[in-house]
Amino acid sequence: MDSDFGKAVIVVIHRRKNFFSEIEKLFAENSRMLFKEITDKEKIKPNTVYVAPANYHTLVEKERCFGLDVSESVWYSKPSIDVTFESAADVYKQRCTAILFSGANQDGADGLLTLRNTGALTIAQDPLDAEMPQMPEAAINIDAAEYILRTSEILELIELK
Amino acid sequence: MNDGSGLTDAQLNELTDLVNKVHGFDFSAYSKASLKRRVVRVMTNKSMRFYDLKHALVNNNDFFQWFLDEITVNVTEMFRDPDFYKALNKQVIPYLSTYQHVKVWSAGCSSGEEVYSLAILLNEAGLGKKSFIYGTDVNTEMLKEARRGIYSLKKIRNYAENYQLTGLKGTLTDHFTIMYDAATIHNELKNNSLFSIHSLVSDSIFNEFQMICCRNVFIYFETELQERVLELFYNSLSPLGFLCMGTKEAIRSDRLKKKFKVINARENIYQKIAD
Ligand SMILES: C[S@@+](CC[C@H](N)C(=O)[O-])C[C@H]1O[C@@H](n2cnc3c(N)ncnc32)[C@H](O)[C@@H]1O
Numbered sequence: 001m002d003s004d005f006g007k008a009v010i011v012v013i014h015r016r017k018n019f020f021s022e023i024e025k026l027f028a029e030n031s032r033m034l035f036k037e038i039t040d041k042e043k044i045k046p047n048t049v050y051v052a053p054a055n056y057h058t059l060v061e062k063e064r065c066f067g068l069d070v071s072e073s074v075w076y077s078k079p080s081i082d083v084t085f086e087s088a089a090d091v092y093k094q095r096c097t098a099i100l101f102s103g104a105n106q107d108g109a110d111g112l113l114t115l116r117n118t119g120a121l122t123i124a125q126d127p128l129d130a131e132m133p134q135m136p137e138a139a140i141n142i143d144a145a146e147y148i149l150r151t152s153e154i155l156e157l158i159e160l161k
Numbered sequence: 162m163n164d165g166s167g168l169t170d171a172q173l174n175e176l177t178d179l180v181n182k183v184h185g186f187d188f189s190a191y192s193k194a195s196l197k198r199r200v201v202r203v204m205t206n207k208s209m210r211f212y213d214l215k216h217a218l219v220n221n222n223d224f225f226q227w228f229l230d231e232i233t234v235n236v237t238e239m240f241r242d243p244d245f246y247k248a249l250n251k252q253v254i255p256y257l258s259t260y261q262h263v264k265v266w267s268a269g270c271s272s273g274e275e276v277y278s279l280a281i282l283l284n285e286a287g288l289g290k291k292s293f294i295y296g297t298d299v300n301t302e303m304l305k306e307a308r309r310g311i312y313s314l315k316k317i318r319n320y321a322e323n324y325q326l327t328g329l330k331g332t333l334t335d336h337f338t339i340m341y342d343a344a345t346i347h348n349e350l351k352n353n354s355l356f357s358i359h360s361l362v363s364d365s366i367f368n369e370f371q372m373i374c375c376r377n378v379f380i381y382f383e384t385e386l387q388e389r390v391l392e393l394f395y396n397s398l399s400p401l402g403f404l405c406m407g408t409k410e411a412i413r414s415d416r417l418k419k420k421f422k423v424i425n426a427r428e429n430i431y432q433k434i435a436d
Binding site: 038039040041053055056059060061062063067068069070071072083086087090091 | 170192193194195197198199234236237241377379380381383384387407409410411413
């Protein structure tokens with residue numbers, strides 16, 4: 001993704017609390033966009049990749065900023081993808097694109113459906129390409145994904161957008 | 162939660178207004194996305210439509226109390242964010258130990274885990290005898306739990322990893338009396354604390370403190386309310402007193418930034434600059 005991508009990217013990854021993961025580093029090194037871990041009430045700006053912090057849910061507020069929340073885990077996950085998807089649907093409606101990748105439970109499926117119903121572009125990674133297919137499968141099963149794409153196709157899409 | 166029990170922004174505002182008028186509790190400056198999620202959760206769990214909820218809130222005082230307890234997010238841990246407690250030990254405790262008396266305020270203390278974590282930390286640093294911790298919250302059920310100081314063994318086991326990571330000696334269970342599956346905080350720690358009801362939205366200054374911890378409460382407040390509460394904290398701190406916020410929370414306003422010195426930028430520990 002280039003530094004003039006024009007959009008904000010929010011990345012929600014299931015991760016354990018208290019353990020620094022390499023994900024931040026990976027992103028920071030491989031993206032030409034500005035890269036940040038989200039803090040509470042941070043303004044959402046284009047050309048930035050935001051990563052949801054561990055042990056909090058990340059929500060999108062109407063004022064175009066992030067709100068964090070420590071409430072109960074959803075599908076044993078905090079951050080939960082459903083929570084972020086549902087609040088993004090409420091604020092951005094058809095103006096957002098959501099992609100659901102590999103994962104070991106069904107977090108994200110309901111949220112993706114909410115997004116699809118509000119007119120957002122929704123994509124699930126092809127379960128054949130997913131290390132853990134349960135997550136994209138759950139979304140496909142409830143018809144939440146408008147497109148099911150191979151990893152290579154998703155990468156192409158992100159680059160071209 | 163995709164059951165169609167949506168709630169419009171207008172309905173949320175209507176509810177906020179109504180609760181304020183009837184019960185004097187002002188949710189209007191709470192972060193909307195999370196507030197909405199909590200209200201929808203109540204409606205889903207109780208199978209209530211918007212109209213039913215309004216009706217119950219107006220006509221039933223017990224329901225309002227229950228509602229308030231459900232809307233607030235009370236999830237907490239002992240020694241949440243071990244690095245924060247490490248930083249306290251290293252950068253703040255040495256300073257506090259020079260005082261005759263140390264008064265600490267844990268604002269938004271939920272079921273007391275933060276208060277008892279601070280009590281353990283202060284006690285281990287030899288400040289147990291001269292320190293006192295005030296825990297406040299708006300959730301009466303949580304305050305009851307905090308006062309009891311009894312936690313399930315399962316919870317304590319979950320907190321044990323945090324404790325280990327803070328580098329404090331021994332294990333977390335050393336500070337509890339275990340009976341079957343209940344762990345009771347030691348009396349010497351409990352006696353150093355007092356829990357009472359206090360709303361950061363509407364109540365005012367009640368004491369002077371050398372340290373205030375308000376962690377994971379601001380995430381539920383919009384920025385204007387955060388600023389108002391920061392003002393309250395500033396006025397409640399003794400000169401050069403410490404303010405500890407959550408790891409993902411920060412002072413955003415330039416005006417207020419000038420009133421505090423950053424002690425630890427990662428853990429959001431600040432010190433009041435004398436006025
Ligand atoms: C997520 S808990 C934080 C507990 C603890 N400080 C921690 O970090 O683990 C947030 C607490 O803030 C309390 N709270 C919400 N609104 C409040 C208000 N207006 N005044 C005081 N406390 C409030 C809630 O009842 C809840 O117990």
